[in-house]
Amino acid sequence: MEYIGKTGEYFSLDTVNANNCHLLKEQKNETLLLLWFTEGENELIIDGKKYHFNANEIVCLTQFHQLIVHRINEVKLMRFNRPFFCIIDHDSEVGCKGVLYYGAAQLPILFPDEMELEILETAWKMSALEFEMKDDLQLEMLQMMLKRTLILCTRIYNKQSSNQDKTHPINPKQSDLLREFNYLVEVHFRSKHTVADYAELLFKSPKTLSNTFKKLGLKSPIQLIQERLLLEARRLLSYTEKDISLISDELGFNDIQSFSRFFKNQEGCSPTEYRLSKK
Template structure:
């Protein structure tokens, strides 16, 4: 496995930079026996966009964060910003991939897409199992989107937005069904705001009271609402996000424990180690050794 040096950041590729799936804000492409781009193989990287891939023929292997996946036939895979991806094998791919970035979601007609469960991806998942009916529906919608994408015209963007909304809404229903045991049925609008604030500030803000100030509510109100909407204490959301980032860095990089701790806002490496062991049951060094063994 290629490990990033302590002087390297995890590469982040924009949609415009993607050599296989190029596009400024939105792109779709069908692959028939195409190999992954060599520059991405075995290199931990992030995508600065959302990507949905209907894999018609599986067999390749990749990692999302610290989880390995063997690509399966007729299965949907989805990725978003911040997830660390490693493509492990140069095997050919058959399927269709579509992608769009945050700027595309910010457009007025597309704003509702950002609120759908599979786009928010609160479970940090990346795989949907599809029934035959799901496959037929997904293939039909992808074909309609690709047809509009290949025929520029006055109505192109509206048609793409309409089809994309139907497709992503349908996939969000499947996402909710498959991950419903981990999801809350409560109204989660405030929870979403809280999680978005954590995503933006988790490196420098570790206290619930500081997030309450950002969201213009009292700490007590924030704790009560977050617990009611998620079933977890507010502080747990902060800690889980910090642990996820620590795991990513321990697994994919050669950063020292001091460097990882400093990146996450800890002034002392021993304090970071105690925090990590309290949350995971293993020291950072033990976790790094165990996950490297798992990868081999």
């Protein structure tokens, strides 16, 4: 099922199995994906790391994730682009920026309970029905169903996070700060490499930003910045033939020596050795 609007809006729902798993590999500009595994024993390689997904687990991916399919039994695939619904412009409505999508190096995997699955199933069925309605309200209704799905998934993720570490409860202001930091890292990691860079964008001092993460028992801001840089370096080394000096420039390092030192400190091998290991 596919909706294509008059001004480039794109929204699709598909059920993917071993026979049509090529749908997962399709590249569409500025699209976000939601994968809801409805059967167990699925295996994907995402950015070079192997993941096993069981029934009723959900993962959210952006167009930047590199995806290789090893085994798919059945998964529901939702895909939409920015003209259809921009999660950045509508962040106050769905609150998933920096959580489900554009959350720096973290991969959001959701584990909905029985009641949450019922709501998701209802939203999915209503979305499917709307594809049959060829009237002026179709776009708005499909957007409404998408928003309902994103809001529920954001709630699931936030509940998971709070349950994992009840000794460090997060208040709404702290949550907003973390989400905005994650998003800013996703946008600026190629050019901004220090905590001070992001503290300035957030109108905070570097010490305040670092202390907030520490109080919440999270990785430090500099760790998250470096993890995002490392993730992109791995992608470029694994999935492109770009020269290492060009990758260094693209990631904002002053010279190839600085990039090589960073990569070896983080990964334990040189960029050249890493690239050779992936061939």
